[in-house]
Amino acid sequence: MTRKLIDAENLGQWVNELIVSGRRVIAPVCENGMTVFKPISRAGAMPAPYNYGKTDLSFKEWLFPKTEPILHYRFDNGDVLLDDPEVEAVETVAFFLRPCDAAALSVLDEVFGRDYDDAFYTVRRRHLTVVGLSCIEPQPECFCPAVGLSPTSEKGSDILLTPLEGRFLVEALTEKGRLLVDEHANLFTDAHGLTKEQVTTQAMTKITRKEPLVGANGGSPYLPFDSEAWEDLARKCLGCGVCAYVCPTCHCFDIVDEATAFSGCRCRNWDSCAFSLFTLHASGHNPRPTQAHRYRQRVMHKFCYFLQTFGQNMCVGCGRCALRCPVNLDIYEVVRALTGR
Amino acid sequence: MFALVGAGKPAPTKTQIADRKGWRPMPRERTKQNWEPKIIAFVCNWCTYVGADAAGTQRMRYAPNVRIIRLPCTGRIDPLFIVKAFEQGADGVIVSGCHPGDCHYVSGNLHARRRFTVFLKLMEFLGLDLHRLSFAWVSATEGAKWVQIVNEVTQQIRQIGPAHRWGEPMNGMRDEGWGMRETAVATEQAPSAPNPQWEARLRELARRLLENGEVGVVVGYATGSLGETTTPAFITKPEDADRLVFNQRCVNNLSVYLTNKMVTKLGKVGIVAKGCDVKSIVGLIQENQVNRGEVIIIGVVCNGVVVNGRLAKKCYACTVRVPHLYDHLVGDAKAPQQPVAKADPRDGEIAQLEQMTPPQRWNYWMAQFERCIRCYACRAVCPLCYCDPCVTDRSRPQWVLTSAHPQGNLAWNIVRAMHLAGRCIGCDECMRVCPFHIRLDLLNRKLATEIKTAFGYEPGIDPTVWPPLTTFRPDDKGEFIR
Numbered sequence: 047m048t049r050k051l052i053d054a055e056n057l058g059q060w061v062n063e064l065i066v067s068g069r070r071v072i073a074p075v076c077e078n079g080m081t082v083f084k085p086i087s088r089a090g091a092m093p094a095p096y097n098y099g100k101t102d103l104s105f106k107e108w109l110f111p112k113t114e115p116i117l118h119y120r121f122d123n124g125d126v127l128l129d130d131p132e133v134e135a136v137e138t139v140a141f142f143l144r145p146c147d148a149a150a151l152s153v154l155d156e157v158f159g160r161d162y163d164d165a166f167y168t169v170r171r172r173h174l175t176v177v178g179l180s181c182i183e184p185q186p187e188c189f190c191p192a193v194g195l196s197p198t199s200e201k202g203s204d205i206l207l208t209p210l211e212g213r214f215l216v217e218a219l220t221e222k223g224r225l226l227v228d229e230h231a232n233l234f235t236d237a238h239g240l241t242k243e244q245v246t247t248q249a250m251t252k253i254t255r256k257e258p259l260v261g262a263n264g265g266s267p268y269l270p271f272d273s274e275a276w277e278d279l280a281r282k283c284l285g286c287g288v289c290a291y292v293c294p295t296c297h298c299f300d301i302v303d304e305a306t307a308f309s310g311c312r313c314r315n316w317d318s319c320a321f322s323l324f325t326l327h328a329s330g331h332n333p334r335p336t337q338a339h340r341y342r343q344r345v346m347h348k349f350c351y352f353l354q355t356f357g358q359n360m361c362v363g364c365g366r367c368a369l370r371c372p373v374n375l376d377i378y379e380v381v382r383a384l385t386g387r
Numbered sequence: 388m389f390a391l392v393g394a395g396k397p398a399p400t401k402t403q404i405a406d407r408k409g410w411r412p413m414p415r416e417r418t419k420q421n422w423e424p425k426i427i428a429f430v431c432n433w434c435t436y437v438g439a440d441a442a443g444t445q446r447m448r449y450a451p452n453v454r455i456i457r458l459p460c461t462g463r464i465d466p467l468f469i470v471k472a473f474e475q476g477a478d479g480v481i482v483s484g485c486h487p488g489d490c491h492y493v494s495g496n497l498h499a500r501r502r503f504t505v506f507l508k509l510m511e512f513l514g515l516d517l518h519r520l521s522f523a524w525v526s527a528t529e530g531a532k533w534v535q536i537v538n539e540v541t542q543q544i545r546q547i548g549p550a551h552r553w554g555e556p557m558n559g560m561r562d563e564g565w566g567m568r569e570t571a572v573a574t575e576q577a578p579s580a581p582n583p584q585w586e587a588r589l590r591e592l593a594r595r596l597l598e599n600g601e602v603g604v605v606v607g608y609a610t611g612s613l614g615e616t617t618t619p620a621f622i623t624k625p626e627d628a629d630r631l632v633f634n635q636r637c638v639n640n641l642s643v644y645l646t647n648k649m650v651t652k653l654g655k656v657g658i659v660a661k662g663c664d665v666k667s668i669v670g671l672i673q674e675n676q677v678n679r680g681e682v683i684i685i686g687v688v689c690n691g692v693v694v695n696g697r698l699a700k701k702c703y704a705c706t707v708r709v710p711h712l713y714d715h716l717v718g719d720a721k722a723p724q725q726p727v728a729k730a731d732p733r734d735g736e737i738a739q740l741e742q743m744t745p746p747q748r749w750n751y752w753m754a755q756f757e758r759c760i761r762c763y764a765c766r767a768v769c770p771l772c773y774c775d776p777c778v779t780d781r782s783r784p785q786w787v788l789t790s791a792h793p794q795g796n797l798a799w800n801i802v803r804a805m806h807l808a809g810r811c812i813g814c815d816e817c818m819r820v821c822p823f824h825i826r827l828d829l830l831n832r833k834l835a836t837e838i839k840t841a842f843g844y845e846p847g848i849d850p851t852v853w854p855p856l857t858t859f860r861p862d863d864k865g866e867f868i869r
Binding site for chain 1: 614639822
C-alpha cells in the first residue's frame, strides 16, 4: 500500500487534472436540497468533504441504473431485427464514496460478476476507480461497526482518503489506485508514517449503533426463519420499495418489454422484494403472501442467505433504509429483536 | 400476428445484426418538412362516431390526420388513454361524445365532463400546450361540426408543430425551475408540545379500551429508533399501552392501516387520529373501505406536526385541529388553536408556478419527475391508495410504464394525481416520504383547489356525500368542450 498526503488545494487540482485527462469524474453534488452522485466538470462542484453525511441515493445507480435498455427490437418486413445497446465504456473516477458505499461495490461485484459476467455492470465496473472518503461525522442512522465495517474501512475502495487536520491521508489500496496517484505524483507529499487510526477511534465513538449483528465478524448466519416475531416486527411495513431502492447493495431487477406495434425495447428496472408483485405467480398464487413474508425475505437475504452463498455480509450498515422508511422500520432494531436483544 | 413474424425466413446473421448497430427505436426525427400532424380521436360509439360516419356518407372532405378510436361512451375514456396516445407520439388528442342529455347510457358523458374538467386543469398545471388537447360534443347528425373540428384542430396543431418527446424537457432545457423559491412562510416556529397530561390520558384510554375488549388493537404512535422520530405502534395488550406517545412528531397518517389485513385481523381497531387523519378515515368510510361501526376513532387535538425540523406546511391553515369526527377525544376541545397563518404557503408556490409560461412549467415538472425512482412510497403511505392491484401493477395491458424513465415517470405521476383528485384530503404523507422531495403536495393541492372551485366540494368532511368525480350535476360547467 502506498501512503501519501495531499492538501485540499491539491486535491481539487488532482480532480481537475483527472477531468482534463478525459476521465469522467463522479462526485457528491448538492442540488435541490439533496446530495447525489453526479458527473462534475470542475472540482468546485463537490461539497466540502467534511460536511456531508451521505448521499441520498447510493452510488449503485452509476453501475446498475434504475432503468436501462438491454435490447432493442423492431419488426421489419416479416423479420425481427435485434440491436444491442452500447454500454458506455468511459474511464470513470468516483470520488468521496463513504466506506459503506464502497464496501457495497464488492457485494455487487459478486452478484454481477461471479459466475456470469453481466455485460452492462462489468463494463462500467472495469472502467471505474473508486476514491473513498473516511467518515468523520457518522450520522444517527449509521451502524457499519455492527456489520463488521468501520467509518474508515478500506473494502471496495481503490484509494481511501482520510481527513487529517486540513489535509488528507491518501492510501492507494489497489493497482488501479496506485496508478492514479503515481500519474499525478507531484501533487502528493510523503505521509511520514501518519496513519488513520486516531480518526477511526474518534469516529467510532460517535456511532451509537455498533452491537455486532448476526453474521458480522465471522459469526454464524442464523436468524429464526419460523419465528412468529416476524409478523409483529413487520406489521407496520407498508410494502413500498424505498428501502431497496436507496440500499447500496440491493440488486434485484425486473425485465419488461416496452413496445409499440413496430418496435420495442427490453428494459431492466430496479425491483424490490417488498412488492407483492415480486413473487406473484401467473396462477395467482403468491409464495410470499403477506408483508411479513416479504420483509422476512429482505432481512434473511441481507443477513443469512447472501453470507452463506458469497461469504460476506450483504448489509453495509449505511442506515439509509431506516432513515428513509416512511414508518421507521429499522433493520438494525429488527435484527436485534430477532436475536433476543 | 407478431408471433408469426419472420417465420420461415432465416434468422438475421450476426453481421446483419451488427450492421444495424446504431439503430434506435425512437420515432424518426420529425421535421416541419416531412411532418404531418398525427391526431388521435377518442369518440363515443353512439354520437360522434356516427357523426363522423355521416360526414363520410355525405362526401364531406376533411383533414386525413385523425385516427379514430371508437369507445362505447366518453364515460369509458380514461385519462390514461390520452396519456398513452401522447406517449406513443400523438401530436394531438380529440375527445368527443354525445351532447349533455343525449348519452346512450344516461349520464356517461356527464361523468366524463367532470373528469375532463379536472384532467385539463392538471395538464395545464403540468404545462402541456392545451392546443394539443380538444374536447367536443358532436351528435350523430353533426357531420359538418365534426369536419369543422377536425380541420380546426389539425390546422392548430400544424401551426404549433410536432409534439416534443413526451415526458422530457422542452428545448433541451433541464432543471429549470426546480429551484423555485419556496414561499416564505409566516413563521418558522415549531409548534408547542401538547400538554403531557394528554399523553397520559391517551394511554389510560387505550388501556381501558383493550381491557374492556372494546378493541382488539390500538393503532398509535411509539418512540422511533432515530433521533426525534415516532413510529406506528400496534398495542394489543393493556400493559403495553404505556408505549404510546403523542407529541408534535406524530406525523404519520395511521389510517393507512385501516385497510391493512395484518392489522385488522387483530380485531376491532382503535385508531389514534389527528384532524387531518380523521379526514382520510371519512374518505375510507365514504368509499366503503371502512365500516364506521368497526373502528373506534381516538381523536387527538393537534397543535401541528414537525417535518424536517419545521412546522409542516399542511398545518399552517389547518381548520381541524380539533377532529371533526371521533368516538373519544384526547385534548382540550374548548381551547382550539388558531391557524398560525391565514393562507396555506403552498398556494403562493402554486401561484408562482402558474405565472410561468407553459414550457417553463413543463420543464419544472419534468425535472421533478425525472428523479422519481418508482419506489411507490407515495402510493404505499396514502390511506386512499388502497386498490389491490393498483392500475400500475396491471400488465395486461400495461397502461403505466413501470420503467423509471421520463415517459414512465410522467404517466405514473399523472395517474397518481388523477386517481386522488377529489379524494385527497391533503395529509401530505406522499410528499413527506418521497425520497426525492417531488412536490406531490402542489399537485394534490392544485387539484383540490380546482375541485372546490368547480364543484364546491371539500373532501374528508361529510362521509355521506358522493366524491365529486363519481357523480355529476346536469348544470356542471364545461366551457372547454366545443
